[in-house]
Amino acid sequence: MSIADADILYLYDAKLTNPNGDPDEENKPRMDEATGRNLVSDVRLKRYLRDFWLNNGEDIWVRKREDGTTTDAKGRMKLLLETFNGETSNSLKEKDARGSTEFKDWLLDRLVDVRLFGATMPMENTSLTFTGPVQFGWGYSLHRVEVNNSATISSHFAGRDAGEKGEYGTFGKDWRVYYSLIGFHGLVSRARARHTRLTDADVAALDTAMLEAIPNEATTRSKIGQLPRLYLRVEYADDARSRLGDLREDVKPKEKEGKRLDALRDVRDYSLNVEALVRRVSEREAQIQAVHLHVNTDLDTSLEADLGNVLGDRLTVL
Secondary structure, eight states, rough: OOOOOOEEEEEEOOOEEEEEEEEGGGGOOOOTTTTTTTEEEEHHHHHHHHHHHHHOOOOOSSBBBTTTOOHHHHHHHHHHHHHHHHHHHHHOOOOHHHHHHHHHHHHHHHHEEEEHEEEEEEEHHHHHHHEEEEOOOOOOEESSBBOOEEEEEEEEEEESSOOOEEHHHHHHHOOOOOEEEEEEEEEOOOHHHHHOOOOHHHHHHHHHHHHHHHHOOOOOTTOOOOOEEEEEEEEEEEEOSSOOOGEEEEEEEOOOOOOOGGGSGGGGGEEEHHHHHHHHHHHHHEEEEEEEEEEOOOOOOOOHHHHHHHGGEEEEOO
16 A cells, blocks of 8 residues: 555644744744744754654664764764675675665665655765655744743853862753644655655654654753644545645634633643634545544544544544
């Protein structure tokens, strides 16, 4: 069975945390100042996913050293080529690797993040490029978000070298959002999947990582407080002519009594109105092959029941 074209809707929330700091703005949460919406880059989301796979024994292209810095791409390619030669008893040179189908297939079979997201891999006088079949745009909050008025914080640590004594310290700002329900739109391309050897098992692994990566990887002091709330992957039939597209504007937080949408503090402060989303699915249900859905139990929404009424056994609850 070939990979199906698909659209992805992913919602997670951030409570008293910094979802994606801007290094040019004292590491403040990224914001659209005109709308008051919190912004998160696709790079930040993919970093969580890659770290999750790496910590679960998968090999990935974009990985970090033990000191937290990103591995140099040229050095990473050199190591992979040495590993390939050792495993296959080849003596392939870097200048010839780009033209080797055996090496490219070996790379793709080894690196789950390249099969999903693609990569540009530098080589001697050239590069090897794979366009990923799975892509995400930037995420943004579905409502206005308040950022705390940061106080200056300090950190202290003892002298580390043999001749040093006393303490050292640094000062910084501790910017956080009070509450942000962040939405991402992603897509899966059947045509591009063929070129990266993407499998159904890889797409299932993506489903799992979207639900488990943030709870397991967002565990630093500035990142703790984030949880997935909704994941929806809509697969299209082979003869589908168009997609549903970006569904974020079809899901609307609706404040509960006594709460304000521009001053949310918790997932229990609102319900999620999905009438527009369900209507769009209903209008196009003949072109939908399957829908995979996860809704967190604390999120107040009728989406699972509503989609079940429209799709029947084409709905799979994750």
